[in-house]
Amino acid sequence: MRITLIGSGNVATHLGAAFKNAGHKIVQVYSPTMQNAALLAYHLGAEPIDDLANIDPDTGLFVIAVKDDAISGIAKQLSVYQKLIVHTSGATSISALEIFTTQSGVFYPLQTFSKTRELDFRQVPLCIEGASEEITNTLLTLAQTVSNNVYKVSSDQRKTLHLAAVFACNFPNYLYHISQQLLEQHDLQFDIIRPLIDETAQKVQQYLPADVQTGPAVRNDEKTMEAHLQLLNDNAEFQVIYKLLSQGIIKMEKWRQQHR
Amino acid sequence: MRITLIGSGNVATHLGAAFKNAGHKIVQVYSPTMQNAALLAYHLGAEPIDDLANIDPDTGLFVIAVKDDAISGIAKQLSVYQKLIVHTSGATSISALEIFTTQSGVFYPLQTFSKTRELDFRQVPLCIEGASEEITNTLLTLAQTVSNNVYKVSSDQRKTLHLAAVFACNFPNYLYHISQQLLEQHDLQFDIIRPLIDETAQKVQQYLPADVQTGPAVRNDEKTMEAHLQLLNDNAEFQVIYKLLSQGIIKMEKWRQQHR
Numbered sequence: 001m002r003i004t005l006i007g008s009g010n011v012a013t014h015l016g017a018a019f020k021n022a023g024h025k026i027v028q029v030y031s032p033t034m035q036n037a038a039l040l041a042y043h044l045g046a047e048p049i050d051d052l053a054n055i056d057p058d059t060g061l062f063v064i065a066v067k068d069d070a071i072s073g074i075a076k077q078l079s080v081y082q083k084l085i086v087h088t089s090g091a092t093s094i095s096a097l098e099i100f101t102t103q104s105g106v107f108y109p110l111q112t113f114s115k116t117r118e119l120d121f122r123q124v125p126l127c128i129e130g131a132s133e134e135i136t137n138t139l140l141t142l143a144q145t146v147s148n149n150v151y152k153v154s155s156d157q158r159k160t161l162h163l164a165a166v167f168a169c170n171f172p173n174y175l176y177h178i179s180q181q182l183l184e185q186h187d188l189q190f191d192i193i194r195p196l197i198d199e200t201a202q203k204v205q206q207y208l209p210a211d212v213q214t215g216p217a218v219r220n221d222e223k224t225m226e227a228h229l230q231l232l233n234d235n236a237e238f239q240v241i242y243k244l245l246s247q248g249i250i251k252m253e254k255w256r257q258q259h260r
Numbered sequence: 261m262r263i264t265l266i267g268s269g270n271v272a273t274h275l276g277a278a279f280k281n282a283g284h285k286i287v288q289v290y291s292p293t294m295q296n297a298a299l300l301a302y303h304l305g306a307e308p309i310d311d312l313a314n315i316d317p318d319t320g321l322f323v324i325a326v327k328d329d330a331i332s333g334i335a336k337q338l339s340v341y342q343k344l345i346v347h348t349s350g351a352t353s354i355s356a357l358e359i360f361t362t363q364s365g366v367f368y369p370l371q372t373f374s375k376t377r378e379l380d381f382r383q384v385p386l387c388i389e390g391a392s393e394e395i396t397n398t399l400l401t402l403a404q405t406v407s408n409n410v411y412k413v414s415s416d417q418r419k420t421l422h423l424a425a426v427f428a429c430n431f432p433n434y435l436y437h438i439s440q441q442l443l444e445q446h447d448l449q450f451d452i453i454r455p456l457i458d459e460t461a462q463k464v465q466q467y468l469p470a471d472v473q474t475g476p477a478v479r480n481d482e483k484t485m486e487a488h489l490q491l492l493n494d495n496a497e498f499q500v501i502y503k504l505l506s507q508g509i510i511k512m513e514k515w516r517q518q519h520r
Contacts, residue, residue: 068484091476091484110452112459112474117466119459125452151452160446161453163488167498168439168453169460170475171505172432177469177512179428186420192370192385192411193421193428194465199372199379200429201461205454206377209437214372215430216351224328224351228423237511238427241504245431248497252437 001142002058005029005046006074007065008036010113011088015065016044018121018146027059057081061142063107068092075100084135090162093155094129105130105139108158109147112169121146127153127161178238210256217249261402262318265289265306266334267325268296270373271348275325276304278381278406287319317341321402323367328352335360344395350422353415354389365390365399368418369407372429381406387413387421438498470516477509 001024005012008031020026026046031037034050041048047056055078062078064071064087071087078085079100086107087097097104106129111119126143128150130136136152143150153161176197180190203212216224225246232239261284265272268291276286286306291297297308307316312334322338324331324347331347338345339360346367347357357364366389371379386403388410390396396412403410413421436457440450463472476484485506492499 068481091487111456112463112472114463114472117463123455125455127452149452149455153448157446157448159487159491160442161448162484163491164439164442164448164453165456166475166488166502167435167442169456170473170477170509171435171501172457173460173464173469173473174477174505174509174512175427175431175435176464177473178508179424180469182420182424182427186417188413188417188421188424190468192387192409192413193424195383195385195409196371196425196429197432197461197464200433201457203372203374203377204433204436204457208450209433209440212372212374213430213433213437215426217430217434221328224422227351227419228426231419231423237508241431241508242426244501244504245434248438248501249430249434251497252434 001025002027002060004055004059004062005040005044005065006062006078007031008033008040009065010115011109012063012065013040013115014111014113014119014121014124015063015088015107015109015146016040016046018124020044021121022145024142024145027056028054030055052077055081057083059083061086063088072096072099075104084138086139090127090158090165093159094131095155098131102131103135105135106153106155106158107139107143108153108161110161110165122148125149125151127151127158129153129155129158175241178241182238210252213249213253215249217246218253220250220253261285262287262320264315264319264322265300265304265325266322266338267291268293268300269325270375271369272323272325273300273375274371274373274379274381274384275323275348275367275369275406276300276306278384280304281381282405284405287316288314290315312337315341317343319343321346323348332356332359335364344398346399350387350418350425353419354391355415358391362391363395365395366413366415366418367399367403368413368421370421370425382408385409385411387411387418389413389415389418435501438501442498470512473509473513475509477506478513480510480513 004027005016026044028047029037029041030049037048062085068089075097084103086105090108094106108127110125124147126147128139264287265276286304288307289297289301290309294310301308322345328349335357344363346365350368354366368387370385384407386407388399
């Protein structure tokens with residue numbers, strides 16, 4: 001397939017490489033900053049452009065991978081070419097494109113990307129939606145050329161998915177940060193706790209989280225929780241988080257015990 | 261080394277297997293329930309006992325791997341044999357043993373264990389403390405026979421470490437549970453989000469969490485956060501957690517920007 005990338009950030013970079021590796025032709029890479037367009041275009045064997053007026057209309061698909069706020073403005077400009085247009089945003093409805101064109105869809109990779117970190121794109125879940133059944137099928141077929149984890153997900157479901165991803169990724173990462181801060185305050189290296197973080201994530205690849213919950217809260221071990229809160233006396237904010245999440249775990253476990 | 265295991269739970273099971281694989285002799289396994297003692301003792305080629313009166317004094321080390329509340333009572337009974345005694349608890353000071361014997365130490369594996377899940381013990385961080393320098397050195401040497409990640413950690417540091425582990429393991433697992441609940445409520449499988457959980461934990465094996473924070477809060481993307489809170493309208497508890505952790509991330513990022 002001939003594909004045009006709008007954007008040169010983390011998603012465009014990883015998606016572009018995956019398309020190219022699967023044998024697709026990346027026609028152009030657009031970025032308002034020519035240097036960014038050129039860098040990614042070079043890697044993908046594509047033409048860099050920094051002005052949408054220079055779009056090559058000989059393409060099969062426009063992939064908009066830009067900040068959420070910018071999607072609609074770009075979609076409007078691209079709609080004149082009457083080609084298929086998808087965005088890659090978890091938080092944006094397909095309707096952001098549909099107001100400009102019926103040939104629209106969503107191609108949302110549910111993963112946390114960094115430009116500097118390699119990852120196996122075939123493991124990345126791709127969440128697909130199309131404005132018509134035909135478009136959905138076209139996009140599902142394309143998705144399967146780059147990933148083994150392809151899902152059909154409606155705009156409504158994708159909203160929830162995006163929220164669930166905050167709880168599964170952004171918030172745990174912040175808790176890792178708190179952990180690292182506590183260690184640093186007591187001259188302990190973050191290295192010591194890294195294997196625990198890894199194993200905690202590995203366990204839920206196999207089990208449901210509620211079934212492998214460990215720690216003082218799930219045992220309702222009040223003595224240990226009290227000691228932990230004491231240790232956090234100098235940090236009111238971490239203390240509030242500790243209390244709130246412990247209460248949540250205690251409640252989850254009570255519910256589990258009653259519904260066994 | 262000749263080693264006696266007191267306990268037959270997750271820690272005793274994994275530690276016992278690691279000692280045996282490293283060529284140490286497990287003399288006896290004690291559990292108040294003979295069936296549990298027998299099962300683990302069978303795997304370790306040891307003698308099972310369910311009465312501390314039957315302890316074989318011909319051992320070099322008693323490893324107490326039982327619930328925190330039971331450590332002191334057992335240490336008192338074992339102290340008559342005048343052999344080295346360690347406990348394996350993150351939340352318990354070495355003084356719980358020192359009141360009964362000077363030959364005491366701590367051998368704390370910082371990992372989340374399940375009996376049914378295999379793991380590479382050589383990656384498990386072992387946190388070592390001894391009542392004397394000689395004991396510390398003996399335990400460090402022993403620890404290095406089973407793990408590549410051996411740390412000398414004081415009782416004070418271990419308290420913090422145990423607390424940090426709650427933030428790095430128990431709380432993230434609970435957030436995975438919330439994520440899974442949200443998906444289930446909208447007919448989405450937990451499978452779809454498992455690769456994201458994995459990659460989030462993998463990223464911080466290499467980077468510090470604050471440096472790889474992603475999501476709406478770190479971008480201070482108020483529109484997306486508002487939409488997420490709306491979605492959580494039916495779940496006041498998850499909403500409170502969402503607000504609190506988002507505020508924490510916003511504050512962390514502000515601090516980072518100012519201290520660059």
